[in-house]
Amino acid sequence: MFNYWFPVLAFLLTGLAVYWVVFRDGSSTIPVNQSRDGTNIPASVSEADIVEIERELGVALPADYRAFLSSIRDASIDETEVLDSAEAIVDATKLYRSGLGRLPNWPAELVYIGDQADACPYALNCNSGEVARLDKGNIGHAPLDRYASFTDLIAYLRAAHSA
Numbered sequence: 001m002f003n004y005w006f007p008v009l010a011f012l013l014t015g016l017a018v019y020w021v022v023f024r025d026g027s028s029t030i031p032v033n034q035s036r037d038g039t040n041i042p043a044s045v046s047e048a049d050i051v052e053i054e055r056e057l058g059v060a061l062p063a064d065y066r067a068f069l070s071s072i073r074d075a076s077i078d079e080t081e082v083l084d085s086a087e088a089i090v091d092a093t094k095l096y097r098s099g100l101g102r103l104p105n106w107p108a109e110l111v112y113i114g115d116q117a118d119a120c121p122y123a124l125n126c127n128s129g130e131v132a133r134l135d136k137g138n139i140g141h142a143p144l145d146r147y148a149s150f151t152d153l154i155a156y157l158r159a160a161h162s163a
Helices: 002-022 047-057 063-069 086-097 150-162
Strands: 110-114 122-125 131-133 145-147
Touching (some): 086 110
Antiparallel strands (some): 110 122, 122 131, 131 145
């Protein structure tokens, strides 16, 4: 019986930890980049924030991801799919690197960049530029989806939202 409930409990704790990182104090700490009237507003990730992400995580972020973080976000990509908070990116990445919920530790080149609100994170490989959508964050399982680059992920998300 314990063998059945342990993975369920581990999954629930993993989801709660990620939820806490993204939605502290009962409300989102991630700024929304679109006003109620549908107009774009500036990105919240400054160059200084990007440098801090790289310093905290010990990586060099790929150019396409850096450009997206510092650009004005349109309505097709929300702040859950691709986080726009340096603190949330760093915190979530560190949780997965430390073996969140008894998952295998993520290697140093992976950075948590967001998810589909389903606890299956997008992990950016800073060495190759590839993005993988990981099954509940488990690097021991085959990725649910792979994208050759962050740009390819964004193109897929925009196409999926327009369909």
